Amino acid sequence: MIALEKRPTPSRALSLSTPIIAVIITMIMGGLLFSVLGKNPIEAIRTIFWDPVFGEFAFYYRPQLLVKAAPLVLIAIGLSLGFKAGIWNIGAEGQYIMGAICGAAVGLAFYPTESRLIFPLMIVAGALGGWAWGMIPALLKVRFGTNEILVSLMLVYVADQLLASMSLGLLRNPEGMGFPGSRNFSDFAAGSSWINEAAGLHWGMAFAFIAVIFSYILLNRHILGFNIRLTGEAPRAARFAGVNPTRLILFCLGTSGALAGLAGFFEVTGPSGQINIDFASGYGFTAIIVAFLGRLHPVGILLAALLMALTYVGGDLAQGNLGLPSAAIQVFQGMLLFFLLALDLLTNYRVVLKTKGAA
Amino acid sequence: MSTPLLSIKGLTKTYPGVVANDDVSFDIGTNEVHALLGENGAGKSTLVKMIYGLVKPDSGTMTWNGQPFAPPEPKAARASGVAMVFQHFSLFDALSVAENVALGMENPPAMRDLARRIRRVSETYGLPLDPNRTVGDLSAGERQRVEIIRCLLQDPKLLIMDEPTSVLTPQEVEILFQTLNKLKAEGTSILYISHKLEEIRALCDHATILRLGKNVGECVPADTSARDMAELMVGDTLQTPTRTTEKAGDVVLDVSGLTLEPTNDYGTTLKNIHFTVRAGEILGIGGVAGNGQDELLAALSGESLTWPDSIKVNGQDVANLGPNARRELGILAAPEERLGHAAAPDLSLTENALLTGAIREGLTNNGFVNWSKTTEFADTIIKEFDVRTPGNHVAARALSGGNLQKFVIGREVLQRPEVLVVNQPTWGVDAAAAASIRQALLDLAAGGAAIVVISQDLDELMEISDRFGALNEGRLSDLRPAAGLSIDEIGLMMGGAHGMEVAHVGEEEKEGASA
Numbered sequence: 001m002i003a004l005e006k007r008p009t010p011s012r013a014l015s016l017s018t019p020i021i022a023v024i025i026t027m028i029m030g031g032l033l034f035s036v037l038g039k040n041p042i043e044a045i046r047t048i049f050w051d052p053v054f055g056e057f058a059f060y061y062r063p064q065l066l067v068k069a070a071p072l073v074l075i076a077i078g079l080s081l082g083f084k085a086g087i088w089n090i091g092a093e094g095q096y097i098m099g100a101i102c103g104a105a106v107g108l109a110f111y112p113t114e115s116r117l118i119f120p121l122m123i124v125a126g127a128l129g130g131w132a133w134g135m136i137p138a139l140l141k142v143r144f145g146t147n148e149i150l151v152s153l154m155l156v157y158v159a160d161q162l163l164a165s166m167s168l169g170l171l172r173n174p175e176g177m178g179f180p181g182s183r184n185f186s187d188f189a190a191g192s193s194w195i196n197e198a199a200g201l202h203w204g205m206a207f208a209f210i211a212v213i214f215s216y217i218l219l220n221r222h223i224l225g226f227n228i229r230l231t232g233e234a235p236r237a238a239r240f241a242g243v244n245p246t247r248l249i250l251f252c253l254g255t256s257g258a259l260a261g262l263a264g265f266f267e268v269t270g271p272s273g274q275i276n277i278d279f280a281s282g283y284g285f286t287a288i289i290v291a292f293l294g295r296l297h298p299v300g301i302l303l304a305a306l307l308m309a310l311t312y313v314g315g316d317l318a319q320g321n322l323g324l325p326s327a328a329i330q331v332f333q334g335m336l337l338f339f340l341l342a343l344d345l346l347t348n349y350r351v352v353l354k355t356k357g358a359a
Numbered sequence: 360m361s362t363p364l365l366s367i368k369g370l371t372k373t374y375p376g377v378v379a380n381d382d383v384s385f386d387i388g389t390n391e392v393h394a395l396l397g398e399n400g401a402g403k404s405t406l407v408k409m410i411y412g413l414v415k416p417d418s419g420t421m422t423w424n425g426q427p428f429a430p431p432e433p434k435a436a437r438a439s440g441v442a443m444v445f446q447h448f449s450l451f452d453a454l455s456v457a458e459n460v461a462l463g464m465e466n467p468p469a470m471r472d473l474a475r476r477i478r479r480v481s482e483t484y485g486l487p488l489d490p491n492r493t494v495g496d497l498s499a500g501e502r503q504r505v506e507i508i509r510c511l512l513q514d515p516k517l518l519i520m521d522e523p524t525s526v527l528t529p530q531e532v533e534i535l536f537q538t539l540n541k542l543k544a545e546g547t548s549i550l551y552i553s554h555k556l557e558e559i560r561a562l563c564d565h566a567t568i569l570r571l572g573k574n575v576g577e578c579v580p581a582d583t584s585a586r587d588m589a590e591l592m593v594g595d596t597l598q599t600p601t602r603t604t605e606k607a608g609d610v611v612l613d614v615s616g617l618t619l620e621p622t623n624d625y626g627t628t629l630k631n632i633h634f635t636v637r638a639g640e641i642l643g644i645g646g647v648a649g650n651g652q653d654e655l656l657a658a659l660s661g662e663s664l665t666w667p668d669s670i671k672v673n674g675q676d677v678a679n680l681g682p683n684a685r686r687e688l689g690i691l692a693a694p695e696e697r698l699g700h701a702a703a704p705d706l707s708l709t710e711n712a713l714l715t716g717a718i719r720e721g722l723t724n725n726g727f728v729n730w731s732k733t734t735e736f737a738d739t740i741i742k743e744f745d746v747r748t749p750g751n752h753v754a755a756r757a758l759s760g761g762n763l764q765k766f767v768i769g770r771e772v773l774q775r776p777e778v779l780v781v782n783q784p785t786w787g788v789d790a791a792a793a794a795s796i797r798q799a800l801l802d803l804a805a806g807g808a809a810i811v812v813i814s815q816d817l818d819e820l821m822e823i824s825d826r827f828g829a830l831n832e833g834r835l836s837d838l839r840p841a842a843g844l845s846i847d848e849i850g851l852m853m854g855g856a857h858g859m860e861v862a863h864v865g866e867e868e869k870e871g872a873s874a
Contacts, residue, residue, distance in 0.1 A: 008757040010705070221730075223723045226713060234703035239662050240694060241714045242683030 004349040015295070015347040022340040023307070029339075030332045039322055047321060048314030048332070061313055063200020067271050068309035071096070071263035073208040073302055075287035077215045078256030080296040084219075085231040087252045091137065091152025092260040093284025094159035095130040099261020100268035101166055102129025104275050107191035108171060108183060118190045123203075123265065130261015131254050133159065138253035142246050148253065160280060167276045181276035185269045193270035204266030208302075211259060216298040228252065260284060289337055311336065362425045364389045364548050365410070365517060370419035372405055379405035381572040382419070387517065392539060392549045394559040394580060396592055397569035398789045403552050404446075406569070407519050410550070411443045412436035434465070440516035444506045444523060452495035452625050459494055460509045480511050484538045495625040499526035499647050507538070518542065519550045524558060525815065526648050529850035536562050554592070556585040570594050593790050607825070608638030611809035612659075612690075612778045613671040619658050627651040627833045629658065634828065634838055636778070636809040641800065643824025643841060644813045646853050651833040652782055652813050653695065659780045659811065660692035661685040672778055686718040689777030693767050695786065695813075697760065701767045704756035708748065711755050712737035712770060719774040736773075744769030745795065761788040768796050772803055779803060782813040797823050817849060829853040 027049070031041030052061035075092045082089045089095075103126025110118050137151035171182040185192045195201040219225035231238040231248055239245070263283065272279055290308050294300030315329035363386035372380045380402045387393045397403050408414040410421065412430030421428040423439055430436035433443075450459050457474045461467035468476070474490040481488045486504045494502060503526060510518055520539075524532045539549055539562065553559055559566055560580045568576045568591045576591045617632040629651050636642045646652065657663040659670065661682040670678045677685055682692075694700045702711045713733045717723050722733045737751040744765040748758055755763055768784055784800065785793035801823055804810050813830075814820050820827060821841055828838040831854035839852075 008754070010754070221727050223713075223717060223726050223728055226710070226728060230703055230706070230710075230714065233705050234699045236696070236700045237703045237714060240660065240682060240692075240700055241717075242661070242681050242686070244681070 001353070003352050004345070005352050006349055007347075010347050011350075018343040018346060019293070019295075019300075019303075019340060022336065022343050025339045025343075026332070026336045029335055033328065033331065033335075034324065037324065037328060039324060044318055044322055044324065047318045048311060051317060052310060052313045061317070064313050065306060065309045066205055067200055067202070068312055069302075069305040070202070070204040070208045071267050071283045072287050072290045072305035072308060074204065074211055074263040074266075075256075075260045075284055076291040076294065076301045076305060077208075077211045077298060078259030079287055079291045080294070080298070080301060081215065081218075081228055082252035082256050083232075083291055084296050085228040085248055085252055086235070087249055088149045089134065089137070089152050089253055089256045090149050090288065091133075091154075091156045091284070092256065092287055093280060093282065094152065094156035095133045095257040095260035096264035096267075096284045097156075097159040097163050097280050098133040098264070099126040099130035099258075100264035100272075100279060101163060101171070101275060102126055102261070103265030104182060104185070104191075104268050105166075105171060107185070107188065107269065110190070111183060111188055114190045116190070119193075122191060122269070123262070126261050126265025127258040128261070130264065131258040133261070134253045134255075134257020135250070138250050141253075142249055148249075152253075156284070163275070163279060164277050167279075171275050173274075182274045184273045186273050191269055193266045202266055202270040204263065204270065207262055207266065212298045212302050219298065224251070260287075293337065293340055307336075308333075363387060364391075364424060365428070366422045367406075367410075368420050368422075370406065370409060370416045370421070372402075372409060372414060372416050378572045380409070380416070383569070383572070383574045384419075385567040385574060385577065387548050387550060388565075389516075389548055390543055390546055391565060392543055392551055392563045394563035394566035395550060395552045395569065396554065396556075396559060396566050396588065398554060398592055401569040401592075402572040403569055404521065405572075407443065407521060407550065407552060410436065410517075411441055411519060437513060440514070441519065442510035442513050442515035442517070443519040444503065444510055444521065446521040446523075446525065448502050448506055450494045450502055450505060453493065455491050455493055456488060456497075456505050457490040459505055460490075460512065463509050464512070476512060477508055480508050484508075484511065484541060485534060486538055499649055500528065500531040503527070503535075511542075515547060517548045517550060519552070521552045522554075523551075524553065524555065528647055528853040529817075529846050531647075532558070556580075556588050559588070560585060568592055589790075607640045608807060610635045611638050611673055612636040612811070613674075614659075615669060615671075617658060617665055617669045619654055619663055619665055621654055622657075622663065627654055629654050630833045632835045634835060636811060638777075638807045638809055639804050640826070641804050641810045641812060641824045642838070643820035643827045644811060644830055644835070645815065645817055645820050645827065645849065646830035648815055650830045650854075652815075652830060654833070655830065656692060656694055656780055656782045656813060659690070659778075660694070661690070683718050686715065686774075689719075689775070690780075691715070691719075691771040691774055691776040691778070692780040693771050693782065693784065695782035697763050697767055698756055702755040702763060705754050707752050707754060708741065708746075708758075708766060709734050709737040709751045711766070712740060712751075715770060716774060740766055740769040740773055743773060744799070745792075760786075761792040764788050765792055765796065768799065772799050776803070776808055778809045778811075780811045780813070783815065784812060785814075785816065785819060793819070817846075827852075 027045050031045055034044040035041040052058065052065060075096065079089055079092055103122045106125040107118060107122045133155060136155060137148040140146040140151055141148045167180045167182060173181060173183045193202045193204060195203060219229065227238065227243045227248065230241060231243055231245070268275055268279060286308065290301060290304045293308070294304035311333050315332070318324045319326055319329060365387045368384045370380050370383045383406060395403050395406065405414060409416050412433045412435055428439065430439065457470055457477055460477060461470065461473055467473060477488065477490040486508060488501060488504050488508060494505065503523060523535060527535060543549060551563055563580050566578050566580045567574060568588065570592060578588065580588065613635045615633050617629055619629040621627055627650055634642065654663070658665050661680055661684065665678045667678055668676050672688055672690055675688070677688060677690065698704045703714065713722055713728065716736050720736050722729055722736065734751055740746065741748060741751060746766045746769065747762050758766065764785070768781065771779055784796050788796065797819065800810055800812065812820065812824060821844070824841045826838045827841040827844060829836045829849070829852040836852040
């Protein structure tokens with residue numbers, strides 16, 4: 001009989017190596033899946049994991065990876081702070097949309113003025129938009145004890161409606177011949193987040209790196225980060241240590257909202273280019289997976305976001321080149337998460353074989 | 360002598376890294392109250408879990424009335440006639456007594472019949488209990504009666520009781536002993552687990568003493584002195600804490616009119632509590648668990664805020680200050696629950712040192728943690744308080760209860776408190792560690808700190824406190840000098856026997872028989 005036994009202290013070696021083991025198992029099982037579908041498994045795996053980074057057209061795909069990873073990192077870093085403290089912001093998608101709308105609106109208000117001051121102002125507006133959207137569930141939780149999971153999630157759909165209304169109404173391009181959608185920021189240099197569009201670099205990537213560094217310092221060197229971890233580990237001990245739960249909720253939801261808002265802002269003024277009905281692309285939800293895949297650790301999140309971006313870019317490539325159905329790619333991505341979470345158990349438990357009866 | 364009811368031969372059980380029971384053998388006769396004596400961690404609980412079918416032995420055999428006995432699960436043990444009252448009750452607060460009893464039965468009868476049977480058993484054995492009351496409203500002693508009655512309804516041949524008196528007032532202990540003696544007279548054997556020697560001398564016919572998982576001796580408790588049994592149990596001569604009596608100084612902690620609503624549904628309301636503690640003085644607060652101890656600690660530590668002027672330290676009102684503001688003023692506390700309240704289970708000892716030490720030890724600078732200083736502080740605690748651990752990086756949950764308790768107490772004592780409030784400082788701690796913790800508290804008082812010790816261990820309170828009071832249903836009794844208090848007086852301060860005026864087993868038996 002196989003039984004699980006709790007380890008006295010979590011295994012450090014395993015907590016570092018399980019993500020790699022999970023990726024390897026996913027490759028093996030995914031390979032089996034692809035071969036059942038009649039594709040060459042080695043070629044499929046190579047197309048997903050190798051070609052985007054080292055293949056013939058890697059010069060095109062590498063920037064794509066960063067473009068996809070940057071918003072995931074920004075959002076997931078913010079979410080991880082709350083998740084560590086047991087505060088569940090599920091509505092990053094909504095905060096992402098609101099950040100994009102607010103940042104873009106400020107920029108468009110100045111169109112076509114060209115000034116160096118406009119872009120910083122837009123950044124602040126984007127962050128504030130996301131922050132404000134995150135403060136709604138925070139204030140309701142603090143004041144009335146509502147559940148932040150439900151409120152933040154429902155606000156995603158409110159934000160979605162606002163986005164549609166904005167792209168059809170207030171922010172619609174006056175020279176757009178009646179088509180929905182705002183002016184494109186690629187025509188407005190002062191408001192564009194691209195640093196170098198040809199190289200695929202935009203300011204969101206810089207902010208993502210800064211967020212990783214700040215979050216690392218906060219969690220490892222600052223008492224506030226310690227209080228966040230303590231609240232998640234043992235809420236009663238946190239109260240005893242003098243942590244003010246109200247302030248912590250406001251901080252965590254506000255920060256994750258602001259970071260998600262920034263992600264949305266850099267996306268709308270860069271890769272996406274305009275406020276439009278189909279702007280929301282699910283980054284806010286995918287970031288939840290990224291946060292856990294990275295074990296809520298800043299560096300882990302950075303790697304997890306890159307891995308996630310790789311399966312997206314590589315998955316697209318495999319669909320195009322090998323004719324794999326998109327559902328197979330989604331199953332493949334699901335497998336990765338499944339194996340990672342399953343193996344996660346091993347850091348806290350060890351498997352012991354027991355002979356039935358005697359033990 | 361006839362065949363013993365239960366005969367244990369060579370039982371051994373090992374867990375990774377520890378031998379819980381090593382070749383333990385003894386017999387329990389019919390009509391016998393058999394004591395299983397040993398310190399915390401001596402292997403008593405593992406042994407009875409094997410008898411009750413919760414744990415399977417690695418080797419060794421048991422015979423029950425001459426037949427081989429190896430219960431694969433508690434159900435089988437119960438079918439043979441083994442019943443057990445656990446130290447920690449498994450009762451649902453929101454359900455009635457009868458409903459709780461029904462939940463533990465395989466084929467519960469109709470609720471009305473069950474209520475009648477509960478009443479009959481409770482009257483027969485002098486355990487007054489109303490089957491319709493909600494368990495959440497019962498005192499700890501009454502809850503224990505629910506557990507005992509649940510067992511008695513199975514007509515057990517062997518009743519196992521794990522540390523039954525730790526939650527009882529002296530008067531309630533008296534009643535429990537009458538019940539147990541009556542059970543014995545009717546042919547039920549009892550396996551009585553305890554580390555309280557006087558109880559065992561008063562109640563038990565035989566005693567088996569365990570130390571570090573081994574059977575280190577048997578004796579007839581009535582013929583053996585408590586000191587001899589203690590030395591068998593500890594394996595060493597005991598060191599009694601010594602105190603240097605200092606003259607008490609000025610009033611440091613002044614609590615007046617302290618009233619506090621509980622934070623959860625079944626908590627206790629603190630009602631108009633008054634007391635003062637002087638510098639160099641130890642105030643002992645006794646009482647049965649659940650009578651406001653947790654709430655009092657929370658009010659003093661700053662986790663719960665109270666009305667202005669209800670708590671003053673050196674004349675300054677602190678009732679409205681949180682835990683960290685109080686720490687700055689030198690008011691420190693160590694809660695009862697080690698894992699999850701006093702310490703975070705999954706964080707390392709270093710991180711747990713930061714948990715309360717940040718303010719007074721100056722471990723942060725503009726909010727940035729000085730980890731090297733924190734590690735130093737953790738190492739100092741580990742060294743000064745003899746915490747047995749592979750290092751400061753170990754998670755708190757990996758330490759044994761006694762070692763973690765030494766860490767938690769040490770962490771506060773080393774921060775030079777002016778006022779220290781501790782709840783159950785030696786709960787679940789072996790005798791040697793308990794003695795060193797008490798010594799540390801006495802030394803701290805000798806150094807001029809005002810100390811409040813909340814505890815359910817009366818011997819401990821009598822040993823170290825200058826004055827004594829008891830919490831009962833959220834009220835604090837008048838404070839009396841601890842020296843010269845009799846057990847009877849203490850029992851009355853604790854509220855006498857809960858839930859009954861006078862219980863006479865004999866009289867109620869007659870009523871039960873006539874009913």
